[in-house]
Amino acid sequence: MAHIIFNSRKQTARFFNPLKNGEMDTQEIEIRSDPLTKFQSVFNPALKDKKSILFPDTDENYLDQVIRDSMDNCFLCQERWQEKTPSYPYEFIPGGKLVNHDVVLFPNLFPLAAYHAVVMVGQKHYRPLNDFPVSLLHDAFRVSLEFIRRCFDADPQVKYFTINANYLFPAGASLIHPHIQILGGPFPTTHHELLLRESKTYFETNNTCYWKDLVEIEKRLGERWVAEIGKSNWLAAYAPAGPNEVQVIWPETHHFLQWGEEEIHAVAKGLSKTLCSYHEMKRSTFNFSCFSGALDGSDDTFRCMLRVINRQNVTPHYRTDGYYYQKLLGSEIMIEPPEELALLMRQYFR
Numbered sequence: 001m002a003h004i005i006f007n008s009r010k011q012t013a014r015f016f017n018p019l020k021n022g023e024m025d026t027q028e029i030e031i032r033s034d035p036l037t038k039f040q041s042v043f044n045p046a047l048k049d050k051k052s053i054l055f056p057d058t059d060e061n062y063l064d065q066v067i068r069d070s071m072d073n074c075f076l077c078q079e080r081w082q083e084k085t086p087s088y089p090y091e092f093i094p095g096g097k098l099v100n101h102d103v104v105l106f107p108n109l110f111p112l113a114a115y116h117a118v119v120m121v122g123q124k125h126y127r128p129l130n131d132f133p134v135s136l137l138h139d140a141f142r143v144s145l146e147f148i149r150r151c152f153d154a155d156p157q158v159k160y161f162t163i164n165a166n167y168l169f170p171a172g173a174s175l176i177h178p179h180i181q182i183l184g185g186p187f188p189t190t191h192h193e194l195l196l197r198e199s200k201t202y203f204e205t206n207n208t209c210y211w212k213d214l215v216e217i218e219k220r221l222g223e224r225w226v227a228e229i230g231k232s233n234w235l236a237a238y239a240p241a242g243p244n245e246v247q248v249i250w251p252e253t254h255h256f257l258q259w260g261e262e263e264i265h266a267v268a269k270g271l272s273k274t275l276c277s278y279h280e281m282k283r284s285t286f287n288f289s290c291f292s293g294a295l296d297g298s299d300d301t302f303r304c305m306l307r308v309i310n311r312q313n314v315t316p317h318y319r320t321d322g323y324y325y326q327k328l329l330g331s332e333i334m335i336e337p338p339e340e341l342a343l344l345m346r347q348y349f350r
Ligand SMILES: [Zn+2]
Pocket: 071, 074, 075, 076, 077, 124, 125, 126, 177
């Protein structure tokens, strides 16, 4: 029996609206709270009319220009990574970098944690979101997990890892060339810590695992459910932490060291399909973070999960999608209702 509550509160705003001939307008606002973190996400159906201002389409000509301008100086293209990227000490990683087909892992020049690696995802300088093949993502995640294993073997104090991505500059990437980042340290980041803590609290209160309960209830309700790939479960987040958030849950694995080929294949296949769906929605950027419990197995109430979201499309002088509401009030706005997102996504997961 799941103890999950999908909290939804309504508010009404009333004003004379010049866009409706000065007539009294009544707008219904829904504020949802994430069942675990209590993170709030707000939906006002009227915002759909403002979508072209809030999230304008990608400017393809501008994007082409940015790709061309950055290609010649890209330190990853044309095998330049061999000379231009840093290397780990050889006793930690023989040869200094991990190479797997078209994927290369090397240290971040400006690390944010004790272990902060970058993975070049393929030789191509730019990929539209419908060109992230399963095999390429598979190689990227395999090399990431190999790195995480090596870190924990070398330094068992370093047990909190995430696998992350910024794609294109509106999503925070300083490099056009597709890449992901692995971040590992002796304590978790703020959101990671919140997930671990609230998972523990939920278990202590209900004597059941939040993530197993979430999968069970979302699967039963069906309206936000997208698909099951192997032992991974894909769904549209009830209270999304960013535009079009898809959540992935592995109810059988607590941490990355428990991942094998099955889990790697599932994340690669599902992410490839999710990015294809985003492409069909005319989105060109994304962030994802994949969370693990502590590698020593101490977070037995947590399960591996991943969040993937869109960011602003590539346009010149784009308006940021992180302003006071997101950065300081810590809430988010839904443009697409999660139930409609799931409906669309299911077509691409068939
Ligand atoms: Zn490049």
